Amino acid sequence: LEDAVRPADKEAARDAAVAAAGEGMACRVAIRVNGVGTAEHEADVAAVAASRANFVVLPKVEAAAVAAELAVRAGKPLLAMIETPRGVLSAAEIAAVDGVA
DSSP: OOTTSOGGGHHHHHHHHHHHHTTOOSSOOEEEOOOTTSTTHHHHHHHHHHSSOSEEEESSOOOHHHHHHHHHHHTSOEEEOOOSHHHHHTHHHHHTSTTBO
8 A cells, every 4th residue: 555556546555455355365465554654544554454454564664662553553463664774773672562473
């Protein structure tokens, strides 16, 4: 739902991802939400939390507190994307958060 989706298509992509996760796939399903602080983030997290996806994926995680808060809100294991220097420096703390897969 993040970088690969044009802003005008964000809502339709969210709906399509949730629908696809509900089709009972034989594999585990993860949905990558838009980053914290973006206009789409809250709606993405709510949709993934209510979906049959197995994981929520959060881009550009830089702090353990952010990972912990999202894991609780999503109610699913979090795949935390470490994509910045700050994230690399905090990776051990992020990985230790309860709820981070």
